[in-house]
Amino acid sequence: MQLLRTKPLEHFREASALKRCLHATDLILLGVGAIIGAGVFVLTGVAAATKAGPAVVISYLLSGIACAFSAFSYAELSSSIGGSGSAYGYSYAGMGEIFAWFIGWSLILEYSIATATVAIGWSGYINNIFLSLGVHLPQSFITNPSQGGYINLPAVLIITAITTLLCIGVRESAKINNIVVFIKLIAILVFIAVASMHIHPNYWLPFAPFGWTGIAHGAAIVFFAYIGFDAVSTAAEEAINPQRDLPIGIIGSLLICTTLYIIVAGLLTGIAHYETLDTASPVSDALLGVGSHFAAAIVSAGAIAGLTTVMLVMFYGLTRVFFAMSRDRLLPPIFSTINPKTHTPMTIIIVGGIVIALVSGLMPMHAVAELVNIGTLCAFSMVSLGVIVLRRKHPELTRSYKVPFYPYTPILGAGLCFYLMLNLSFGTWWRFLTWMTLGLIIYFSYSYSHSRLHVEKIERK
Numbered sequence: 250m251q252l253l254r255t256k257p258l259e260h261f262r263e264a265s266a267l268k269r270c271l272h273a274t275d276l277i278l279l280g281v282g283a284i285i286g287a288g289v290f291v292l293t294g295v296a297a298a299t300k301a302g303p304a305v306v307i308s309y310l311l312s313g314i315a316c317a318f319s320a321f322s323y324a325e326l327s328s329s330i331g332g333s334g335s336a337y338g339y340s341y342a343g344m345g346e347i348f349a350w351f352i353g354w355s356l357i358l359e360y361s362i363a364t365a366t367v368a369i370g371w372s373g374y375i376n377n378i379f380l381s382l383g384v385h386l387p388q389s390f391i392t393n394p395s396q397g398g399y400i401n402l403p404a405v406l407i408i409t410a411i412t413t414l415l416c417i418g419v420r421e422s423a424k425i426n427n428i429v430v431f432i433k434l435i436a437i438l439v440f441i442a443v444a445s446m447h448i449h450p451n452y453w454l455p456f457a458p459f460g461w462t463g464i465a466h467g468a469a470i471v472f473f474a475y476i477g478f479d480a481v482s483t484a485a486e487e488a489i490n491p492q493r494d495l496p497i498g499i500i501g502s503l504l505i506c507t508t509l510y511i512i513v514a515g516l517l518t519g520i521a522h523y524e525t526l527d528t529a530s531p532v533s534d535a536l537l538g539v540g541s542h543f544a545a546a547i548v549s550a551g552a553i554a555g556l557t558t559v560m561l562v563m564f565y566g567l568t569r570v571f572f573a574m575s576r577d578r579l580l581p582p583i584f585s586t587i588n589p590k591t592h593t594p595m596t597i598i599i600v601g602g603i604v605i606a607l608v609s610g611l612m613p614m615h616a617v618a619e620l621v622n623i624g625t626l627c628a629f630s631m632v633s634l635g636v637i638v639l640r641r642k643h644p645e646l647t648r649s650y651k652v653p654f655y656p657y658t659p660i661l662g663a664g665l666c667f668y669l670m671l672n673l674s675f676g677t678w679w680r681f682l683t684w685m686t687l688g689l690i691i692y693f694s695y696s697y698s699h700s701r702l703h704v705e706k707i708e709r710k
């Protein structure tokens with residue numbers, strides 16, 4: 250039963266050393282900053298060409314519904330429990346330590362691999378820009394060893410820049426995030442405006458060339474595009490009014506992005522035949538295809554900006570989850586020391602930065618988006634179940650936001666996420682289970698005996 254020990258809710262109310270400086274608008278922009286990125290700018294094309302065809306719109310809708318259900322659950326738990334550990338913290342309060350460990354471990358996978366993956370995508374876009382200017386970067390320094398190069402240097406450099414920014418402070422990072430989010434929203438709006446003038450309705454036929462299976466596989470892939478709204482909840486200890494503003498940030502950012510994605514997916518498959526979309530930059534390529542060079546350049550710039558903020562917020566989420574797990578002593582305490590000048594957990598930011606830089610510089614990253622998805626879907630389904638468990642265990646808790654249509658919403662949320670997990674490939678499941686086994690080994694060899702709850706219990710005896 251020790252494995253199911255739960256964290257007392259008072260622990261979540263202890264004063265935090267992090268600085269409260271984020272408003273509701275910052276939180277919505279933090280969400281949009283994390284959400285719009287490689288998913289819509291790259292994976293929409295891949296999913297349309299190889300999985301769903303023009304019905305990728307339905308894939309987006311399906312994934313969006315799964316995310317909306319999860320977002321309601323995130324909103325309820327973040328406004329009632331809070332804490333920078335997000336889903337990890339909620340499951341610690343409701344389901345017990347071993348569940349919390351698994352969720353935390355999944356989130357570490359989600360945020361770190363997502364950051365590394367997006368860094369590699371970013372490097373590809375930068376390389377494209379140099380190529381269009383006639384500059385050829387040395388091949389050995391823009392490819393990883395498995396592609397015959399030494400290191401993907403642009404990826405390493407962007408991670409170094411983001412690490413530095415996060416070390417300097419959250420307020421500064423949020424300011425930069427807000428500006429960049431604006432740029433990428435403009436890029437998307439430009440795409441929508443230009444694309445709607447070049448529609449060929451016959452490209453939408455056949456609408457679903459690979460049937461329902463294709464749509465469901467497509468949904469499991471484009472799910473990547475929605476990841477990020479959950480990172481808003483990791484800002485609970487830095488929000489000025491978390492009870493009111495976290496639900497606004499989480500649901501607001503998801504709503505904006507779902508609307509934009511469905512429009513973009515519909516237009517993209519209307520201006521280019523779906524079979525031509527499996528490229529590294531399908532959105533700007535499609536604009537080139539209809540002769541809009543200027544719009545294509547704006548979209549490329551927006552994509553680069555978009556990818557930058559995704560890395561920023563994902564990395565931010567990673568450090569906050571790590572911070573929370575270390576504060577509970579499931580990970581070594583060194584990771585939860587706060588730098589008194591910047592009020593940021595500098596050790597974990599630097600260590601995380603080094604690891605992510607190495608992964609993005611040296612590793613091939615083809616199927617990793619799927620790996621990010623499976624870790625995140627697992628965490629999302631647990632969050633939905635967490636709502637049900639906590640309503641039963643702690644009915645007295647003040648809930649400033651409540652999931653609508655309880656208990657159907659969390660049940661459907663968990664079910665849909667699990668359904669999407671089943672649509673991911675065998676290789677992805679295999680890698681995910683390996684990561685989880687590694688987590689289990691660390692838990693039993695270190696975390697179980699160092700856990701703050703364990704140590705406090707021994708001291709009481």
Ligand code: ALA
Pocket residue numbers: 283284285286287288289363367473474475476477559
């Ligand atoms: N949602 C983020 C992206 O699409 C992870 O890049």
